[in-house]
Amino acid sequence: MHPLDSTRALMDGLGGEADVCLKCGSRSIGLCAPLDIAALDDMAGESERHTLDPREAVFHQGDPARYVYTLTEGMARLTRVLPDGRQAVIGFRFAGDILGFTPATEYAFGAEMLTRGTVCRLDRRRLEQLFRRYPVLERRFLDLCIKELAASQDHILALGRFSAEERVAAFLVSLAEAQERRKHVGPVFDLPATRADIGEFLGLTLETVSRAISSFRKRGWIRLHGHSGLELLDRQSLIGLGSGEGSDAA
Amino acid sequence: MHPLDSTRALMDGLGGEADVCLKCGSRSIGLCAPLDIAALDDMAGESERHTLDPREAVFHQGDPARYVYTLTEGMARLTRVLPDGRQAVIGFRFAGDILGFTPATEYAFGAEMLTRGTVCRLDRRRLEQLFRRYPVLERRFLDLCIKELAASQDHILALGRFSAEERVAAFLVSLAEAQERRKHVGPVFDLPATRADIGEFLGLTLETVSRAISSFRKRGWIRLHGHSGLELLDRQSLIGLGSGEGSDAA
DNA sequence: GTTAGTTCTTGATCTACCTCAACGGTGCGG
DNA sequence: CCGCACCGTTGAGGTAGATCAAGAACTAAC
Numbered sequence: 001m002h003p004l005d006s007t008r009a010l011m012d013g014l015g016g017e018a019d020v021c022l023k024c025g026s027r028s029i030g031l032c033a034p035l036d037i038a039a040l041d042d043m044a045g046e047s048e049r050h051t052l053d054p055r056e057a058v059f060h061q062g063d064p065a066r067y068v069y070t071l072t073e074g075m076a077r078l079t080r081v082l083p084d085g086r087q088a089v090i091g092f093r094f095a096g097d098i099l100g101f102t103p104a105t106e107y108a109f110g111a112e113m114l115t116r117g118t119v120c121r122l123d124r125r126r127l128e129q130l131f132r133r134y135p136v137l138e139r140r141f142l143d144l145c146i147k148e149l150a151a152s153q154d155h156i157l158a159l160g161r162f163s164a165e166e167r168v169a170a171f172l173v174s175l176a177e178a179q180e181r182r183k184h185v186g187p188v189f190d191l192p193a194t195r196a197d198i199g200e201f202l203g204l205t206l207e208t209v210s211r212a213i214s215s216f217r218k219r220g221w222i223r224l225h226g227h228s229g230l231e232l233l234d235r236q237s238l239i240g241l242g243s244g245e246g247s248d249a250a
Numbered sequence: 251m252h253p254l255d256s257t258r259a260l261m262d263g264l265g266g267e268a269d270v271c272l273k274c275g276s277r278s279i280g281l282c283a284p285l286d287i288a289a290l291d292d293m294a295g296e297s298e299r300h301t302l303d304p305r306e307a308v309f310h311q312g313d314p315a316r317y318v319y320t321l322t323e324g325m326a327r328l329t330r331v332l333p334d335g336r337q338a339v340i341g342f343r344f345a346g347d348i349l350g351f352t353p354a355t356e357y358a359f360g361a362e363m364l365t366r367g368t369v370c371r372l373d374r375r376r377l378e379q380l381f382r383r384y385p386v387l388e389r390r391f392l393d394l395c396i397k398e399l400a401a402s403q404d405h406i407l408a409l410g411r412f413s414a415e416e417r418v419a420a421f422l423v424s425l426a427e428a429q430e431r432r433k434h435v436g437p438v439f440d441l442p443a444t445r446a447d448i449g450e451f452l453g454l455t456l457e458t459v460s461r462a463i464s465s466f467r468k469r470g471w472i473r474l475h476g477h478s479g480l481e482l483l484d485r486q487s488l489i490g491l492g493s494g495e496g497s498d499a500a
Numbered sequence: 501g502t503t504a505g506t507t508c509t510t511g512a513t514c515t516a517c518c519t520c521a522a523c524g525g526t527g528c529g530g
Numbered sequence: 531c532c533g534c535a536c537c538g539t540t541g542a543g544g545t546a547g548a549t550c551a552a553g554a555a556c557t558a559a560c
Contacts, residue, residue, distance in 0.1 A: 080407055082494030088407045103393050108400055131389075138388060139381075143353055145395040150358055152402035153340050157330055159409035160338045160453030164547065195508065203410030205548055210509055227507065227556055244332030414517065445538065455518060460539055477526060477537065 024072055024120070031070055031098055031140060039134050046130070047122045054192075058111040058119055059100055065107050067121045069099040074117015075192050079200075080109040089201035091155070092193065094178050098144060114192040159203050162244065167202040168212035170242030172222065176232055191230040274322055274370070281320055281348055281394075284386045292380065297372045304442075308361040308369055309350055315357050317371045319349040324367015325442050327451075330359040339451035341405070342443065344428050348394060364442040409453050412494065417452040418462035420492030422472065426482055441480040 024032070032043060049072070052058065058069055061081055071093050078090040078099075090109050093099060099111050099119065131138045158167050176189050195206040195213075202209065216222045221238055223231040232238060277283055282293060299322070302308065308319055311331055321343050328340040328349075340359050343349060349361050349369070381388045408417050426439050445456040445463075452459065466472045471488055473481040482488060 080403065082407070082411065082496075084494055084496035086411050086494060086496065088410045090403050090406060101396070102400075103396055104400075109403065135385060135388075138385075138392065142388065142392045142395060145392060145399060146351070146353055149395060149399050149402060150352075150354075152399060152406065153330070153359065156340060156402065156405055156409060157332070157338045159406060160450075161332065161336050194506095200410070206507090207509085207549085208547060210507095211547090214509070244334055244336060246332075246334035246336065444536095456538085457519085457540085458517060460537095461517095464539070 031137070031144075033140065035134065035137070039137075042130065042133070043122070046126045047120050049118055049120050051118050052113045052116070054113055054115055056113050058113065059107050061107055061110040063107050065100060065102050065105060066124055068101045068124055068127050069111075069122070070120040071095055071097050071099055072118045072120050074113055074115040075190070076111050076113050076117070077193065077197055077201075078109045078111050087200060088203075089197055091151075092175075092178075092201065095182055098141075101141065101145075114197070115190070157244075162242075164202075164204050164208045165212045165215065166241055166244070167204065168198070168209055168242075169216070169238045171198060171202060172216075172230065172232070173235065173238050173242050176230070176235070187231050188225055189230045189232070191228050277346075281387070281390060284390055285384065289380075289384050289387075292383070293372070296376045296380070297370050299368055299370050301368050302363045302366070304363055304365055306363050308363065309357050311357055311360040313357050315350060315352050315355060316374055318351045318374055318377050319361075319372070320370040321345055321347050321349055322368045322370050324363055324365040325440070326361050326363050326367070327443065327447055328359045328361050329450075337450060338453075339447055341401075342425075342428075342451065345432055348391075351391065351395075364447070365440070407494075412492075414452075414454050414458045415462045415465065416491055416494070417454065418448070418459055418492075419466070419488045421448060421452060422466075422480065422482070423485065423488050423492050426480070426485070437481050438475055439480045439482070441478050 032040060035043065052074070058071075058076060059065075059067070061079070073095050075095075076093045076099065078093065079087055080090050081087050092114075093111070095117075100107055102108060131141075158170055162170065175191065175193075179189050193201075195209045198204075199206045199209045213222070213224075216238070217224065219234075219237070221232070221234040223233055225231060274282070282290060285293065302324070308321075308326060309315075309317070311329070323345050325345075326343045326349065328343065329337055330340050331337050342364075343361070345367075350357055352358065381391075408420055412420065425441065429439050443451075445459045448454075449456045449459045463472070463474075466488070467474060469484075469487070471482070471484040473483055475481060
């Protein structure tokens with residue numbers, strides 16, 4: 001059972017339009033966190049929920065940026081394609097994260113689901129109206145944006161200065177932490193990204209990612225459960241490797 | 251003569267506290283762009299200007315984040331140090347850019363000048379008050395933040411997928427464009443960053459940066475004027491190389 | 501349970517970039 | 531104008547990770 005489903009079950013039986021928002025598992029992390037019930041009612045009236053299959057696109061790079069999405073369930077990757085066809089994964093997004101918020105007229109990157117999941121779609125002009133009605137919402141966007149900026153800078157640091165194994169270790173730990181922030185229980189985490197996805201995110205080939213993961217497994221740091229189950233047996237070692245505490249530590 | 255000085259000269263003779271802001275070369279790009287004279291007067295009353303030497307720090311990584319700075323003159327680099335002493339340059343900043351805006355209690359990175367320059371320092375709590383008085387200011391921050399996020403993603407793409415020469419070409423072009431946006435005139439751009447600075451930004455060694463620059467010079471794409479003068483002779487070729495149009499173009 | 505497709509693993513070889521090293525140019529202080 | 535320190539350039543050799551290739555494990559559909 002997906003952890004978000006329990007929240008939804010608990011909330012059943014409430015009335016009103018804000019219902020779907022109160023029941024929304026993203027509320028604790030996402031955009032709507034600071035809103036009261038009247039405001040949620042507004043949001044719910046303006047937004048549409050959609051279910052998406054694995055590998056299905058939420059939007060494509062270059063599409064007119066008409067909507068802003070909240071990922072309410074599942075995991076997605078953000079990709080960017082270069083003129084010559086090379087592709088990079090810019091980041092991964094989880095339940096509660098916002099997708100496609102930009103002041104530009106077109107999306108600068110595409111977003112594709114890695115798992116089955118749902119998104120909450122809101123017209124961009126409506127969002128601007130809601131900003132005027134609920135200033136706290138705009139502040140919320142600013143805070144989220146700065147947090148994302150900090151995460152991007154961490155990633156720049158990793159891409160520029162970390163070895164292959166350091167990057168993979170940092171990725172596995174951050175994946176686990178993202179799931180724990182979303183109330184994940186149990187020792188086994190979801191790893192819906194393929195080796196190729198991870199490689200495109202970390203600036204490595206899928207073979208190098210595979211070798212790093214195998215190496216961690218042989219050292220007893222992790223255990224794999226099929227292709228998409230990950231258990232961290234020695235998280236401290238992974239954190240040590242993945243946070244830049246090289247041998248010549250200061 | 252620095253291009254910003256001409257603006258300042260033109261504005262001489264105006265009265266009032268906002269004087270220093272109206273005369274400020276950063277106004278067209280920076281934080282204060284959308285403010286009227288009364289609001290500028292507020293800002294001017296709350297902010298302090300400082301002059302800094304080359305290699306002097308604006309603030310250090312880990313310092314309590316008490317102030318927000320606008321870089322009004324000169325060029326700075328943002329650096330981050332890893333526990334083991336490895337260092338990376340997260341980005342470069344120019345006149346009009348904002349430094350050190352974060353919701354966290356400490357700066358996540360340090361900022362050091364590359365040239366002599368000036369900053370405009372504003373207490374963070376004052377800024378929050380100004381947000382309440384001039385909501386347009388908060389929106390300005392959000393837009394700038396999103397723009398910076400887009401730039402970070404470009405950089406992630408470059409670090410993850412670009413070869414050494416592609417990264418250096420992209421850097422040189424973006425440096426020139428940053429100076430042109432700031433009303434730079436003439437064919438020779440400032441290159442105050444050393445090969446080591448550029449290397450730490452691009453995830454390369456200084457030798458590799460030097461080899462790439464030499465290679466461009468030998469191809470007739472650029473000309474160097476001393477250690478800090480850069481002329482782009484064939485910008486199209488640099489743009490082509492630096493924007494991911496590899497040989498197998500789509 | 502069988503099969504077919506996808507994803508992962510592991511090995512061998514290659515290469516872009518790093519590392520180490522020496523030298524040359526630039527610009528500042530006397 | 532001269533000397534010194536710093537920065538940049540160039541070369542030779544090493545290595546982490548890419549590339550190419552084969553086979554094994556997982557997943558899902560029948």
